[in-house]
Amino acid sequence: VKRVALIGMPNTGKSTLFNRLTGSSARVGNWPGITVDLMTAKILVGAHMAEVVDLPGIYDLHGFSDDEGVVRRFLESQPLDLVLLIVNAVQIERQLPLVLQVRALGLPAILLLNMADEARQLGISVDAEKLAEQLRMPVSMIAAKYGEGQTAALKQIAHALDSSTPVPPTALLSALSEDDHLVQESAAMVAQTVLIPARLPEHLSDKLDRVVLHPWFGLPLFFFSMLMLFEAVFWIGTPLQDAMSWLFDQGKTLLVEPAVSVLPQFLQGFLLDGVWAGLSTVAAFVPLIVLFFLFMALVEDSGYLSRAAFLTDALMSRLGLDGRSFVMILMGFGCNVPAIMGTRVMRSRPHRLLSMLVIPLSLCSARLQVFLFLIAAMFSPRQAPWILLCLYLASFATAILTALIFKQRYVSNEPFVIELPPYRMPTLRQIWLRGWVEVRHFLHRATKMIIIGVVCVWILTHVPLNAAPAGPDTLAGMLGRLLTPVLSPLGIDLKLTVALMFGFIAKEIVIGAFAVIYGMEGGALSAHMATQMDWMQAVSFMLFTLIYTPCVSTIAAIRSESKSAGFTLLSVAWPLALAWGVSFVFYQSARALLGH
Amino acid sequence: MDCSDIHLRYNAVLILVLICFLAIRWQIGRNPDARLPGLSASLGSGRRPVRLGQGGAFRGKPAQRLSALGFRAGKTLQVLRRGTLAGPLQVRLGTTDVILRLSEAAQIEVRPVPAGGDTA
Numbered sequence: 001v002k003r004v005a006l007i008g009m010p011n012t013g014k015s016t017l018f019n020r021l022t023g024s025s026a027r028v029g030n031w032p033g034i035t036v037d038l039m040t041a042k043i044l045v046g047a048h049m050a051e052v053v054d055l056p057g058i059y060d061l062h063g064f065s066d067d068e069g070v071v072r073r074f075l076e077s078q079p080l081d082l083v084l085l086i087v088n089a090v091q092i093e094r095q096l097p098l099v100l101q102v103r104a105l106g107l108p109a110i111l112l113l114n115m116a117d118e119a120r121q122l123g124i125s126v127d128a129e130k131l132a133e134q135l136r137m138p139v140s141m142i143a144a145k146y147g148e149g150q151t152a153a154l155k156q157i158a159h160a161l162d163s164s165t166p167v168p169p170t171a172l173l174s175a176l177s178e179d180d181h182l183v184q185e186s187a188a189m190v191a192q193t194v195l196i197p198a199r200l201p202e203h204l205s206d207k208l209d210r211v212v213l214h215p216w217f218g219l220p221l222f223f224f225s226m227l228m229l230f231e232a233v234f235w236i237g238t239p240l241q242d243a244m245s246w247l248f249d250q251g252k253t254l255l256v257e258p259a260v261s262v263l264p265q266f267l268q269g270f271l272l273d274g275v276w277a278g279l280s281t282v283a284a285f286v287p288l289i290v291l292f293f294l295f296m297a298l299v300e301d302s303g304y305l306s307r308a309a310f311l312t313d314a315l316m317s318r319l320g321l322d323g324r325s326f327v328m329i330l331m332g333f334g335c336n337v338p339a340i341m342g343t344r345v346m347r348s349r350p351h352r353l354l355s356m357l358v359i360p361l362s363l364c365s366a367r368l369q370v371f372l373f374l375i376a377a378m379f380s381p382r383q384a385p386w387i388l389l390c391l392y393l394a395s396f397a398t399a400i401l402t403a404l405i406f407k408q409r410y411v412s413n414e415p416f417v418i419e420l421p422p423y424r425m426p427t428l429r430q431i432w433l434r435g436w437v438e439v440r441h442f443l444h445r446a447t448k449m450i451i452i453g454v455v456c457v458w459i460l461t462h463v464p465l466n467a468a469p470a471g472p473d474t475l476a477g478m479l480g481r482l483l484t485p486v487l488s489p490l491g492i493d494l495k496l497t498v499a500l501m502f503g504f505i506a507k508e509i510v511i512g513a514f515a516v517i518y519g520m521e522g523g524a525l526s527a528h529m530a531t532q533m534d535w536m537q538a539v540s541f542m543l544f545t546l547i548y549t550p551c552v553s554t555i556a557a558i559r560s561e562s563k564s565a566g567f568t569l570l571s572v573a574w575p576l577a578l579a580w581g582v583s584f585v586f587y588q589s590a591r592a593l594l595g596h
Numbered sequence: 597m598d599c600s601d602i603h604l605r606y607n608a609v610l611i612l613v614l615i616c617f618l619a620i621r622w623q624i625g626r627n628p629d630a631r632l633p634g635l636s637a638s639l640g641s642g643r644r645p646v647r648l649g650q651g652g653a654f655r656g657k658p659a660q661r662l663s664a665l666g667f668r669a670g671k672t673l674q675v676l677r678r679g680t681l682a683g684p685l686q687v688r689l690g691t692t693d694v695i696l697r698l699s700e701a702a703q704i705e706v707r708p709v710p711a712g713g714d715t716a
Contacts, residue, residue: 059661059664059665060660060661060663060664062660063660063661063664064660065661090691091690091691091692093666093690093691094664094665094666094689094690094692097664098664122691124691183668196690196691200691209676209677209686213677213679213686215677215679215680216680218680219680223614306695309695310679310683310684310686310695311679311680311683313679313683313684313695313697314679314680314681314682314683314684315681317697414661415661415662415696415700416684416695416696416697416700417661417662417665417694417695417696417700418694418695418696419665419692419693419694420686420693420694420695421693422693
């Protein structure tokens with residue numbers, strides 16, 4: 001197998017080309033010592049089987065950013081047969097030095113000048129033959145988005161692989177001092193081979209930007225489009241989620257229940273309410289993740305995400321984050337899981353970690369269901385909206401507090417310099433591939449952990465077997481009694497503690513857990529709960545529910561995205577501590593001030 | 597209560613709160629960098645292009661990234677707009693648009709382009 005690596009600057013269409021070449025066969029590959037996901041795929045090029053690796057976009061082989069470190073480590077540790085250099089033809093003038101840096105390493109390389117269509121529109125022309133001659137490497141003009149020039153490029157790749165032998169990895173240091181020399185060389189090459197019109201025609205992007213980035217309308221427009229986006233995700237997603245859970249319910253009653261009916265009672269419960277319930281929890285996220293990433297691909301590939309960064313940076317920079325995390329935090333108000341996965345658009349690891357710490361504090365739609373139930377049970381219709389508004393405000397406040405506390409710990413070492421690509425129309429194929437790859441990634445990485453979590457909670461609430469499920473004699477009840485000294489200052493009693501344990505699986509099931517714990521349903525349950533606690537206890541319980549661990553799926557996502565057990569532990573421990581603190585302060589001061 | 601209806605309404609509340617929040621930030625964060633030298637100060641001249649300074653054009657951390665993006669001495673660049681709420685600048689250099697924060701822009705030395713020389 002020959003190994004081929006894709007190298008190029010951000011926004012050169014590198015991943016688009018990778019998807020073009022490999023279709024949906026791409027997998028997330030594991031490479032020793034590398035902390036970001038690299039997509040790889042095996043494809044047939046001519047007579048050769050080639051393993052293609054999509055390396056992160058970099059500006060400079062000698063740069064200090066996280067991604068630049070990843071590419072350097074990769075090049076220093078893996079033998080390569082060929083490097084495909086992707087350059088945005090429109091920006092060839094400033095991207096050519098990177099090509100010369102790679103050539104200086106002595107790696108066999110092919111230069112692909114992408115976005116030939118945009119270059120034509122702007123009147124930029126490149127003499128590819130002359131450039132190939134000067135660079136001493138093959139050069140092709142392509143438009144990866146439309147597959148233009150792909151056949152010719154593949155022929156060149158196959159030809160290059162015919163004679164290639166793997167080049168062993170070498171240390172890449174030193175060359176730094178020669179960079180100025182490379183810049184001069186590249187300027188000379190560009191002068192001889194590239195024709196750039198003295199005055200570029202005004203792009204459609206400039207006209208759109210005048211509206212989208214308008215000092216007054218820009219932000220409202222951004223909020224409006226994000227709102228529409230989330231509504232679309234949930235408007236389409238919720239029925240699909242319902243369909244998915246119906247499917248799993250049917251599967252349970254028609255297939256699994258008869259299949260396990262011969263087993264002893266305990267095993268039946270374990271398989272049905274533990275393992276199968278875990279599987280359906282995973283399945284319930286699939287429609288949301290597909291939809292979220294379909295829309296995110298639209299936002300990102302169209303170039304709007306960088307504009308969102310421009311619009312919101314004033315606020316986010318003060319919180320130690322950048323504008324791109326704003327979009328993810330907003331998305332967290334729908335569902336935390338895809339929002340955590342979406343932090344991948346941030347290229348600096350400290351920023352990603354800080355965002356992952358902040359996102360779970362967003363009041364997601366699952367928590368909203370619990371709050372709606374409790375608020376309806378405990379408060380009058382006139383009070384209800386205000387209580388809910390206060391919970392949203394608490395969600396913002398805890399998120400801001402968390403960012404302010406941890407921003408010193410997660411300082412990005414990268415300058416905030418983001419390219420603003422022109423607006424582009426993403427193709428359906430691009431968007432679809434993105435959604436598909438992300439779902440597979442989620443299933444692959446998160447399924448095991450979610451099922452383990454669900455099974456653990458089932459065991460807690462059902463062992464020993466002779467006790468009433470979720471009752472005081474089960475493991476959960478005993479654990480709850482152990483926790484009583486900790487949670488009773490918050491006004492949270494034993495039954496509510498057990499409900500919080502259920503809430504660890506997913507917040508949606510807390511209401512179902514109430515039904516099991518109190519042994520009632522619907523209106524009777526609401527009425528009974530209103531007699532069991534006062535409004536201070538209810539608010540304290542909701543504050544705790546808002547802030548502590550969102551759900552096992554979120555933790556699984558954080559684990560797979562951060563690739564760090566220590567960070568995952570922090571992301572569980574910090575919200576727990578914060579939840580306890582906030583509920584304690586609220587409950588005790590409310591008791592002290594308002595009495596009884 | 598109809599859940600989806602409420603969800604929609606509170607999303608709207610959410611957006612309103614965020615806008616208020618940003619407006620408050622704006623009052624606090626208005627033009628804190630106006631006195632800084634360098635690129636951010638050159639905005640007084642509107643969209644007039646400016647040229648990057650010769651030696652010592654870059655100071656501090658962003659230098660490497662900026663030079664990889666084509667910010668090299670002698671190049672001509674143009675500030676297209678600045679973000680509200682003391683947000684970042686949108687700068688055009690050749691065929692590339694980038695956004696950079698005021699704090700970073702302040703570290704870039706520029707001087708006006710001599711008359712008639714803005715096509716370089």
